[in-house]
Amino acid sequence: MSEPAADVNEKGDSKKAQKKEAKKAEKAAKRAEHRANTDNAQENVNEEDVSQGKYGTLPLIRSDTNAVKRDFTYIKTLNKNLAGKVLWVRARLHTVRARGKQSFIVLRQHEYTVQAILNVSETVSKAMVKFSSNITKESIVDVEAQLAKVEAGVAGCTQQDVELVVSQIWVVSASAPQLPLQIEDASRPEKADDAEGLNIRVNQDTRLDNRVLDLRTPANQAIFRLEAGVCRLFRDTLTERGFTEIHTPKIISAASEGGANVFTVSYFKGSAYLAQSPQLYKQMAIAADFEKVFTVGAVFRAEDSNTHRHLTEFVGLDLEMAFKYHYHEVMLTIGDMFTAIFRGLRDQFAREIAIVGQQFAVEPFTFLDPPLVLSYDDGRAMLAAAGVEVGPEDDLSTPAEKLLGRLVKAKFDTDFYMLDKYPLAVRPFYTMPDPNDPKKSNSYDMFMRGEEILSGAQRIHDPELLSERAKHHGIDLQKIASYIDAFKYGCPPHAGGGIGMERVVMLYLGLDNIRKTSMFPRDPKRITP
Numbered sequence: 364m365s366e367p368a369a370d371v372n373e374k375g376d377s378k379k380a381q382k383k384e385a386k387k388a389e390k391a392a393k394r395a396e397h398r399a400n401t402d403n404a405q406e407n408v409n410e411e412d413v414s415q416g417k418y419g420t421l422p423l424i425r426s427d428t429n430a431v432k433r434d435f436t437y438i439k440t441l442n443k444n445l446a447g448k449v450l451w452v453r454a455r456l457h458t459v460r461a462r463g464k465q466s467f468i469v470l471r472q473h474e475y476t477v478q479a480i481l482n483v484s485e486t487v488s489k490a491m492v493k494f495s496s497n498i499t500k501e502s503i504v505d506v507e508a509q510l511a512k513v514e515a516g517v518a519g520c521t522q523q524d525v526e527l528v529v530s531q532i533w534v535v536s537a538s539a540p541q542l543p544l545q546i547e548d549a550s551r552p553e554k555a556d557d558a559e560g561l562n563i564r565v566n567q568d569t570r571l572d573n574r575v576l577d578l579r580t581p582a583n584q585a586i587f588r589l590e591a592g593v594c595r596l597f598r599d600t601l602t603e604r605g606f607t608e609i610h611t612p613k614i615i616s617a618a619s620e621g622g623a624n625v626f627t628v629s630y631f632k633g634s635a636y637l638a639q640s641p642q643l644y645k646q647m648a649i650a651a652d653f654e655k656v657f658t659v660g661a662v663f664r665a666e667d668s669n670t671h672r673h674l675t676e677f678v679g680l681d682l683e684m685a686f687k688y689h690y691h692e693v694m695l696t697i698g699d700m701f702t703a704i705f706r707g708l709r710d711q712f713a714r715e716i717a718i719v720g721q722q723f724a725v726e727p728f729t730f731l732d733p734p735l736v737l738s739y740d741d742g743r744a745m746l747a748a749a750g751v752e753v754g755p756e757d758d759l760s761t762p763a764e765k766l767l768g769r770l771v772k773a774k775f776d777t778d779f780y781m782l783d784k785y786p787l788a789v790r791p792f793y794t795m796p797d798p799n800d801p802k803k804s805n806s807y808d809m810f811m812r813g814e815e816i817l818s819g820a821q822r823i824h825d826p827e828l829l830s831e832r833a834k835h836h837g838i839d840l841q842k843i844a845s846y847i848d849a850f851k852y853g854c855p856p857h858a859g860g861g862i863g864m865e866r867v868v869m870l871y872l873g874l875d876n877i878r879k880t881s882m883f884p885r886d887p888k889r890i891t892p
C-alpha cells in the first residue's frame with residue numbers, strides 16, 4: 364500500500380501555513396494532554412481493543428535492567444531485499460497524516476526517511492490508528508513493523524521502494540506540540556533558481572534561536588559531519604607527518620596579539636584574558652623541542668565585526684613546525700596538508716557534499732596537486748591587470764582578495780592557492796623580515812574561494828631581533844618578557860599558521876555565512892543558545 368509520503372514538498376503562503384500548523388498542533392496537544400491523564404494510553408480504550416499492549420507511551424527510560432531489549436534497524440539500511448521482515452525502528456516522527464481508517468507516518472533518522480502506515484484491521488484497532496495520528500511531530504517513537512515492497516515508489520522519502528506496515532507503536536519521548544520551526548521548511552532548497560517567494564523560508568535568527576531543531580535538517584546533519592571530517596583529516600594528516608597534538612591555555616595573563624581585540628575576564632582578585640590564538644604557546648613548544656606541533660581549540664576575538672565570516676569564538680586549527688633552512692619547507696607542508704584534507708573530503712564525504720548541495724547551490728570545490736603558490740607581487744600584478752591597484756606595502760582589502768580569487772580560478776582552475784611574501788608592514792611584530800628585501804616578510808596567507816583561511820609566517824626565533832621588532836611596533840617589552848625569554852636558550856628556526864575551522868567548512872561547501880558552520884555560533888550579537 365503506498366500513498367505519497369506526507370506533505371514534504373508542500374508550498375504555500377508562510378503565515379497561513381504556520382497558522383494552520385499551530386492550530387493543528389494545539390488540537391493535538393489537547394488530545395495528548397487528555398491521554399496523558401492516564402498512566403498508559405491503553406487505559407483509554409475499551410476492553411475490546413484488539414491492539415491493547417501494542418501502542419501507547421513508554422514509561423520514562425531510566426536504564427532499568429529489567430526493561431525489554433530490542434534490536435533496532437537503521438532506516439538507511441531498509442530496502443526491498445528485506446521485504447517481509449518484521450523489525451523495530453526507533454526514529455523521529457517527521458510527519459503524520461490521518462486518512463480515514465489509516466494513518467501515514469514519515470519516520471526520520473538523520474537525513475533518511477521511510478513511510479510507515481497503520482491500517483485498521485483485525486490486529487490494528489481504530490484506537491491505535493487514532494493514537495498514532497495524534498503523536499506530535501518530532502516525537503521519538505519505537506515502531507514494530509513488517510517491511511513491505513512498494514512498486515510505485517514513495518515520493519518524498521529517501522527509502523522509496525519500501526514502507527513499514529506497523530504492528531506496534533510506542534512514544535519514547537514526546538515533542539511539544541508547537542514547533543517554533545518546521546523541519547520541512549528549514550530543509551527547503553535555498554537556490555537562486557528556485558521558485559522562491561512561494562517557498563517557506565526560515566530566517567537565520569529563528570534557526571539559531573532554535574538550533575536544536577534546525578540542526579536536525581539533512582543539510583545541517585551533513586555540514587557538521589563534514590566539519591568533524593575536517594578536524595579528523597587535519598589531525599590524521601599531521602600526525603602521519605610526525606606532528607604532536609598539544610593543548611594550550613585559553614586563560615592568559617597578557618593579550619597574545621596586541622590588546623585591541625581581547626576579552627577580559629575576571630580572575631579571582633584580578634583579571635585575565637581569553638587567548639586570541641595559541642601562537643605564543645605553539646612557539647614555546649617548538650622552543651621546548653617538540654619540533655612539529657598542532658592544536659585544535661577555541662580562539663576568542665573581541666572584534667565587533669558583524670560580517671558573514673567573523674565570529675567572536677571560533678575553532679582554530681593551528682600548527683607550528685621547525686625547519687632546517689627555508690620557511691617554504693613549512694609552507695609547502697601546509698599546502699600539502701590542505702590537499703590531503705580536500706582529497707579526503709571529496710572521497711569520504713561525497714554523500715554529505717551532495718546533501719548540502721540539495722539545499723544550497725554550490726559549485727564543487729576545485730584544487731590542484733601540488734597546490735598553486737603565487738607571490739604577493741604576482742597577485743598585485745593580476746589585480747593591476749584587472750584595474751585594481753594595490754601598493755607594494757599595502758594589505759589586500761577583502762574585495763581585492765575576492766577579485767584575486769576569481770582571477771586565479773579563471774586562470775588556474777583552482778579554489779585554493781597560497782600567496783607568499785607579504786609586505787612586512789602589514790604583518791605582526793614576530794614575523795621574520797625577508798633577508799633580501801626590507802619591505803617584505805617571510806609570510807603567507809592561504810585562500811579558499813577568494814577568502815582567507817590561513818595566515819602564517821616564519822617567526823623570529825632570535826630574542827634580540829624579536830625585541831627590536833616589538834619595539835618598532837610600539838609594544839611594551841615588559842608585557843611580552845616571558846614570550847621573548849622562551850627564545851633565550853636556543854630555538855630552532857620555525858614557521859606555522861593558524862586556520863579557522865568554520866571558514867574552511869563554509870568555503871569548502873560554498874556556503875554564504877560562517878554561522879551555518881558553527882554549531883552554536885558566537886558573534887557580537889549572539890551568545891545563546
Ligand code: ATP
Nearest residue numbers: 664672673674675677815816817818861862863866
Ligand atoms: P581576517 O583578516 O579575515 O579578519 P585575521 O587576519 O584576523 O582574519 P588571523 O588572526 O591571521 O586572521 O587568524 C587566522 C585564521 O583564523 C584566519 O585566516 C581565519 O581562517 C580565522 N579567523 C580569524 N578571525 C576569525 C574570526 N573572527 N572568525 C572566524 N575565523 C577567524
